[in-house]
Amino acid sequence: MIHFSEFTLSNGLKVIHHRDESTPLVVMNILYKVGARNEDPGKTGFAHLFEHLMFGGSVNIPEYDTPLQQASGENNAFTNNDITNYYLTLPAQNIETGFWLESDRMLSLAFSSESLEIQRSVVIEEFKQRYLNQPYGDVWLKLRPLAYKVHPYRWPTIGKEIKHIENATLNDVKAFFKNHYCPNNAIMCVAGNITLERVKELSEKWFGPIPAQPIEIIELPAEPPQQKERRETVSAKVPADAIYMAFHCPGRRDPRYYAADLLTDILSRGRSSRLLNSLVKEQKLFSEIGAYITGDADPGLIVIEGKVNQGVSPEKAEMGVRAELTKLMTELVSVGELNKVKTKAESTIVFGEMGILNKGMALCYATFLGNTNLVNEELAFYQNVSSTDIKKAAVDFLSESNCSTLHYLTERA
């Protein structure tokens, strides 16, 4: 159970407070409701590039990191398809430094062209290091456009191609800031050894004067239901054939999300899970295999990915997966097996929320989804899933016609 209070400033900034007197620290987490899905299809990778530019100095403060480090603080940020999330940790006594820094960059950036040039090359190196210089590193660059034809989830956060990052201009940066970075498009959580009164006082002082901005809400195109299976085969210098299967499934706000999530747990959570025992240990089709749900705000994907054993054809390996999926569509899972994944979900929630940083992030994300108290209600949603719900989820989501399959094969010379 996470106790919290919420209030909203007159400029629309949502603020959440969680108190923990056992820590000497305070965390400030700020979620901006903008991610790669909000990008122009011709300018992808921009939300993430922008995240880098948020550290290049703001209107009144030439450098973000130095004053924070001076006050014994640490920070970082991440971007995904839905959100951009910034967080910092400071000794409790120094938290005002965080309010000062974060409010100034919400107010306005320095927009230096030098910073753009540098961060452009840093991000290009990141693109190479994480997506191109790793075996299978570019799989999401291939899988996303196979699974999505319309919705902006069809490109990854890093962007469709390096070219889009190369082409970004300072005007693009300014426009992006104006459209997305404002108090009425942000959620802030201050968690740790700090009182609610102090959070209110500091929020009013530093964030209160920042004007709200008109935000143009652009309705994102919904991905139409997939009618028939999609396949693609690629090859590269990788040591083993790999199979990726992506199925459309509900987003994080859909009540059916919880059954879909537990479905992937039955498939691959823990050493007793089905895919490992059947396909790796018994049938020896794969050297490893996993299943997970992307957990996006809009309808996302259930993904099954495995490395095929040498001497096994990818077709045969895929049939093995299919057979396991068919079982889930035709047979009810036992109460014991279902309870097992529910208990695991419970301990994942408990362990996942240890520490004030995790709590701060979870609170902001739940608010983003529309209900801050989801952090406390979520467990009940998992506990209410029945064996029939699991079977229905399997029938609804794991059919062949709902699947995009990518065979990522070893290049044969």
Added chain:
Amino acid sequence: MTLNRKIAPGFGHITAFSFLPVVASKTDGGVPCYFINGGDEDVVKIDFIFDAGSKRQHKTCLAAATNSLLMEGTRQHNSLELADKLDSLGAFIQNSCSADDATVSIYSLNKNIGLCLEVINEIFNEASFPEKELHTYANTQAGRLRISQKKTDYLCRKAFYASIFGAEHPYGRSANPEDYLNLQREELASFFFENYSANGLKIICSGKITEDIQLRIHQLTFKNNKLQSNLPRFEPKPHFNKKQFIAHSESVQSTIRIGKRMFDRTHEDYRPMQLLNLILGGYFGSRLMKNIREEKGLTYGIFSSLESFRGDGVFYISTDVNNDSRASAVNEIYHEIERLKQEPIPKEELEIAKNYFLGAFLRGLDGAFLQSEKAKTLIDYNLKQEYYTELFKIIKETDSDRLIYLANKYLGNNDFYEIICGSQ
């Protein structure tokens, strides 16, 4: 009153660290155990640390395989039955094996810890290392290793340790896929018998610790009380050639690692060297990050690290850059090292580094689980709690002269190994 956003709010300095008490006791059978009680959540973490690291193996991968296969069958239960029990309890089990030790950690909800400990105790007393589970494990690990062997950072790291310690030394050794495939179940069983003994075992328990949990831990029984053999002395056989280029065709980036042998954390200069390391490449505001990432944009990241093993250690700088930026990145790295030896560190930079250092340490003490890691370090190296209280004082007192002295003493250019992996 208008707000002046150009002026930073005042801030205070960290004046002390506060530690949760580490309560030492022994199980009824005499195994040392340590309890670190803290936190509101009803969860607990228990580390079982055996003197069964790869220093004790006579065959590559044997120690790691034994550690992983512990969970894969006992005389009474097969792998699936064990996994099913632990998963049903919502427990997370983590196996890890280093050159120095082998650890099994359980994370459990308090309400299920009793049943978890029963399973764990059965495993430690009766692990059976089934042939078919070994086969699966070896196949999976070999597959993963083949993937790693395609990565420039992996190849570079491997060559670095082998160059400094020699490929036969526990800190320099690395595996090939065949090493996993050549393991025999009898070898695992005998490694287990020789080394998973209550004699070398230590237990660290952290989280919300109730009397019941303490009692259950004290009542654990370990049947194997074998005295382990003395470890042989491992002499490093460093590579004569300090510069190595590993060709990896088609890589779009090169990994660079420059570094040397150092000492472990009990050395008198280790703690001030941690500060020097931080200034050079230990945080986002470091000189290397500022120069090579934030000014030149050559890389996504560059860092330096001081790594302690028991009785030994290394210091290194590592980064990934474009193939054609290799030479300039290497030059800049040496340039930054040279500056540490020549120029006093500006007062403000030193203050920021110290404040950051102490802040990072404070974050590392947030909660019982993190504090248990600090306690483990003290236990591993036979250090007293004062080690960390002194650290606070040492960081406060280390001045620029001292750092220049240390840079000259330990960062001599001729000592550095320079390993680069990328395309020609």
